Amino acid sequence: MPKGHKQQRNKAFKGESKRRAKQKNEGKLKKKIKKQEIKQTKIKDGQQEIQIEKKVKDQEQKEKLVKTVNTKIIAMFPMNQQSNIAALKFRLMQHLNIQQVGISSYCTQDCFLNVEANGKLIKQPLRFIFLDRNAEQILDACKVADIICPVLSCRDCNTNTISLDPHSNANAFDEQGYKLLSNLRAQGMVQQVCYIQDLDEISQSKKNVVKKLFTRYFESEFPGSHIVDDCSTLMRSVVVLHEQAVEWRDTHGYMLPDDLAYVNGELSITGTWRGQNGLNADQLVHITGVDDFQIARIELLGMIEQVYESNQPESLDPICRDKQHDIGDCDDLLKDIAGMQLQEEEEQMIEQESDVSYEDLDKEFEDEAQKKREQFEILHRDPEDLDYEDEVEYGVEVKLRERYEKYQGLKNIRTSEFDPLTFLPDEAEKIYNFRFLKKIKQDVLEEMKQKEQIKPGQRIKITLRNVPELIVQRLTQPNKIYVISGLLKYERKMTQMHVRFHRHQMHNCVLKSKHQVFAQIGFRRAHINPIYSRILNNCSKTKYVKEIKDDAFYLASFYFYNSFPQQPVIFWQNDFDFRNNEIMGVGDIQRCDTFQVILKRIVLTGYPVKINKRKAVIRMMFFNPLDIKFFKPIELSTKLGLRGNILEPLGTHGLMKCMFNNFVKPNDVISLQLYKRVHPKFVNIQI
Numbered sequence: 001m002p003k004g005h006k007q008q009r010n011k012a013f014k015g016e017s018k019r020r021a022k023q024k025n026e027g028k029l030k031k032k033i034k035k036q037e038i039k040q041t042k043i044k045d046g047q048q049e050i051q052i053e054k055k056v057k058d059q060e061q062k063e064k065l066v067k068t069v070n071t072k073i074i075a076m077f078p079m080n081q082q083s084n085i086a087a088l089k090f091r092l093m094q095h096l097n098i099q100q101v102g103i104s105s106y107c108t109q110d111c112f113l114n115v116e117a118n119g120k121l122i123k124q125p126l127r128f129i130f131l132d133r134n135a136e137q138i139l140d141a142c143k144v145a146d147i148i149c150p151v152l153s154c155r156d157c158n159t160n161t162i163s164l165d166p167h168s169n170a171n172a173f174d175e176q177g178y179k180l181l182s183n184l185r186a187q188g189m190v191q192q193v194c195y196i197q198d199l200d201e202i203s204q205s206k207k208n209v210v211k212k213l214f215t216r217y218f219e220s221e222f223p224g225s226h227i228v229d230d231c232s233t234l235m236r237s238v239v240v241l242h243e244q245a246v247e248w249r250d251t252h253g254y255m256l257p258d259d260l261a262y263v264n265g266e267l268s269i270t271g272t273w274r275g276q277n278g279l280n281a282d283q284l285v286h287i288t289g290v291d292d293f294q295i296a297r298i299e300l301l302g303m304i305e306q307v308y309e310s311n312q313p314e315s316l317d318p319i320c321r322d323k324q325h326d327i328g329d330c331d332d333l334l335k336d337i338a339g340m341q342l343q344e345e346e347e348q349m350i351e352q353e354s355d356v357s358y359e360d361l362d363k364e365f366e367d368e369a370q371k372k373r374e375q376f377e378i379l380h381r382d383p384e385d386l387d388y389e390d391e392v393e394y395g396v397e398v399k400l401r402e403r404y405e406k407y408q409g410l411k412n413i414r415t416s417e418f419d420p421l422t423f424l425p426d427e428a429e430k431i432y433n434f435r436f437l438k439k440i441k442q443d444v445l446e447e448m449k450q451k452e453q454i455k456p457g458q459r460i461k462i463t464l465r466n467v468p469e470l471i472v473q474r475l476t477q478p479n480k481i482y483v484i485s486g487l488l489k490y491e492r493k494m495t496q497m498h499v500r501f502h503r504h505q506m507h508n509c510v511l512k513s514k515h516q517v518f519a520q521i522g523f524r525r526a527h528i529n530p531i532y533s534r535i536l537n538n539c540s541k542t543k544y545v546k547e548i549k550d551d552a553f554y555l556a557s558f559y560f561y562n563s564f565p566q567q568p569v570i571f572w573q574n575d576f577d578f579r580n581n582e583i584m585g586v587g588d589i590q591r592c593d594t595f596q597v598i599l600k601r602i603v604l605t606g607y608p609v610k611i612n613k614r615k616a617v618i619r620m621m622f623f624n625p626l627d628i629k630f631f632k633p634i635e636l637s638t639k640l641g642l643r644g645n646i647l648e649p650l651g652t653h654g655l656m657k658c659m660f661n662n663f664v665k666p667n668d669v670i671s672l673q674l675y676k677r678v679h680p681k682f683v684n685i686q687i
Contacts, residue, residue, distance in 0.1 A: 070272055070457060072124050073256060074238055075145035076195070077131040077138045079177040082153035083197055085130045089113060092128070095231035107258045111479040122239055127256075129481065135180060135581045139187060140288055140481045143523065144256045144274070146243040147191045148184075149234075150222065154214055155198040159206040162213065170210075172217045179581030181221060182506060186570045186586040187520070190244045192225035193237045194218040199229045248522055248567045250276040251445065253456065253486040260475060266296055267467040267475075269484055272459050277445065277486070278452030281310040284487040285464060288523050290471055292316060292492055298454055299461040308453045314487075318494035318561060319430045387639065387669045388603040396623045401630035404602065407674035409634030413599060414539040420595035423677040427559070432493040433594040434562060441564040444489045485523040490562050496594045496680065497521075499556045499569045500535070501587025503548055509573075511548040511584065514681055518578050521560070521589070522567035529681045530558040533598045544600040544678050555590065557598060558680045565589045597677060604631075604672040608664055609655075615647075616664045618656050621672065625649035628656045631672060636660075639669040 078085055093100070096115060107114060107127070115126040129141045142148055158169035173181070196214050199207060211229065218227050226237040253275035261268040273279055281298050294313045300306040394400065406423075410416040434440055454460055462484070475482055499521075503511060513531040533542035533555045542555050556571075571585035572578040606621030622628050628649040636644040636658060644660035658670070 070125060070459075071127050072147065072238070072243065073127050073129065073145045074147045074149055074193075075129045075131065075138070075141040076149040076151060077141070077180075078133055079150045079152050079180070080172060080174045081133075081176075082155045082171070083151045084153065085132065085151065088151060088195070088197060089128070089130045092231050092234075095235070106260050109479055111481070121235065124239070126238065131481075133176065133180075135183065135579055136289070137481050138180065139183060139520070140483050142184060142187065142189070143249060143288070143483050144254055145190060147193055147238060147241055148189060149193045149195055149238075150218075151195045151197050152214055152217065153197040154210050155201060157202065157210050157213075159202060159210065162206070162209065170213055170217070172214060173221070176581060179506065179583065182504065182583050183570065183581055186504075186583065187568050188246055188248070189222075190246060191241045192222045193234065193241065194222055194225050194227045195234060196227065196229040245276070249485070251564075252488060252523065253277045253279055254523070255460075255462075255484045257482060257484065260472075262467070262469075262472045262476075265466060267293075267464045267472060268461055269464070270301070270459075270461045271484070273454055273456055275456050277448055278456060279454040279460070279462075279486050280448070280451050281308040281453060282313050282451075283489075284314050284316070284492055285462065286485050286487050286523055287475070288483040288485065289525055290474070290482070292487060293464040293467060296463045296465040299463070300454065301459045301461060314489065314492060316492060318492055320432055320494070387605055388671060390601045390673075391603045391605055391671075399624065400604070400622065400627045404674055404676075407602065407676045409631075409673065410599075410675050411635060413541060413543060413601070413675065414536055418541060418597050418599070418677075420597050424594075425679045425682070427679070427682040428594055430494065431559065431594060432490070432495050432562065434490070434495060434592040437565060437592055440490065441488075444564075448488065483523060488564065491564070493562045494559060495562045495592045496596065497558060497560045497563065497592050498590045498596055499530075499558075499587045500553055500590045501556055501569060501571065501585045502553045503551050503585050504583045505551060507582070507584050509584075513544070513546055516574075517584065518572040518574055519560075520568075520570045521563050524561070524563070526560065526685050528558040528560060528685070529683050530556040531598065531678065531680050532556055541597045541599055544598050553587075555598075556585075556587065557596065559682050560685065562592050563589055565591075598679070599675045600678045602674050602676075604674070606670045606672075608666060608668060608670065611664050611666060613663055614660050616658055616660065616670075617650060618658050618670050619654060621654070621670065622649075622656065623654035625652060625654070628654070631674075634672055634674070637671050637673065638664075639671070640665060642668070644670075 076085060076088065092113065098113070098115070111130050113128040113130065115122060115128070117123055117125050129145070131137050131141055152172055154170075154172075156171040158171070162169045196211065196218075199211060202210050215227050218225060226241070228234045228237055253273060255269070255271040255273050257269050257271045259270040261270075279298065281295050283295065284292050285295055286292050294316060295310050297310060298308045300308070394403070410418070474480075511532065514529055516527055516529050519526060519528050531544065532548055533544045535542055535553055535555050545554070548554055565588070567589055569587045569589060570583060571587075572582060573584050576582075577584065604621050606618040608616040609619050610617035622631075628646060632646045634646075636646065638644070638660070642660045642662050642664065644658050647657045647659055649656050
């Protein structure tokens, strides 16, 4: 190559840049894959840790329940007419080689069967409760039971035609059984062991078919339950199952009596205290279906015997005698609540009035108005024919300014402010108000743990003072189940309770406000007179309703002793329905607030008779010009969504000139809505 000639340079290989780019991308992908694998391992490790923590917590809870509760209680009850609980008890005694023992105490009655621990299969003492078809007894026994055992007999099962129509020929759950099941679900159920009775009376060829059918019935109504058909599997299932914590009963603490003794007005009850919270001698005690009582003293039985005397017992007086009505932090109540004021609308442009002689118009409709008066006095429309749900009908001679003097207008029930300290009833001076109920409950439970003298699982003897002899006669009736429960602080104070509930699907009757019903609130049962109101979205106020005809959620308000949330509430129409399982409604405690605003609405309606664009002459709403002037500041509304105001009365027969925000149509209905605050009826509590 000659000197000074440029050196040859070839083109670079095109695939080199692609190869390098590919290597870079592969490196990035590998890093991403490694990061994803690390994240997945972390997620898996976190999930495993959560599962391990749950298992540890469940195990600790089971150990606590096993340690604190000495005796496991099993409630057995029939679910159809053919079930024979007495025969089941006899068969169980034969299986366990237990002989009949004479009645020497409360726990040795015919309805009980006590099984002692033998260190082999039965490592924990058992107490069986055998119940008849008595709803009151079954509900009370299930309040304290650790395991419930519904019994179905297949004796009346029609094996010949069971393959054609299994539902009608099985004769499993009857109507009363389904009603009882709805009551138990409303109250809350613990672990279940379902027993199929009389299966040995079925022929061998049909036994498997019948067993599968009844098993299907139990699985549908009691999902996750143990299903057995003989005493040996029943005992194994009862021993294996652990107790299930029920928060509303464990927070109070409860006891099933072992023995009762009455001396000089003092009732002594012996038993084992159960639950998660202890007991203090200054607390009050409630006997389900009876009343609340004060404790005179508590004797601790067992290896260490000790007596705790009551020094400062809580008062049984539910009425507030001093000026301290509010319990809890209520200092900011007046700051949070704004006073209600009637808002005046902005000035509207009033068009020039048309040349109409209203005196002639008044004479023109005078005869027709007289006919309408007669129709109003004679004819009454059915509720279905009314234009509005809360529309009221009234006579011509009624002075509306006097009848509805306590009512006032609101632009919108949801957004308009209403002072909760106004229009309070006289009973507000006698009752307590609990604003922050959940916070108060936490403080009460913390204070209770600090002052508890009796711990769960200890055998004690409670002596109650001032117990009437008639109550003792009721308690000593044979084969009667009674539950003793502890009352938390403030649970004897009278307040206004609000329960969120819905009508039960098996109850088709109309529920009317202010009618007496029979209610169960936790361990308590009593007659109450609630009023019902509709719950409004994003609004603390509720709207009063006279009747409930659907299964939506409503608010029931009534005067009762304070009860903290997470306690089930069941309504029956009366005692007869309670004993026959005719459940009416189911709900839970929402709050205990005296200042809850419940507004009753009424609607006055009228009809346009003369229309001039946005202005109209309205009739049939009022029949007196003084009434028109009295309700003039309140805003009008129409069925088609218009808003308006009353300008002036016309004549002497109730005609009035009104102005609206758009053109009025002849088929529209004009309404004036009025609201009044209502309260429940204060009555003495009957248990």
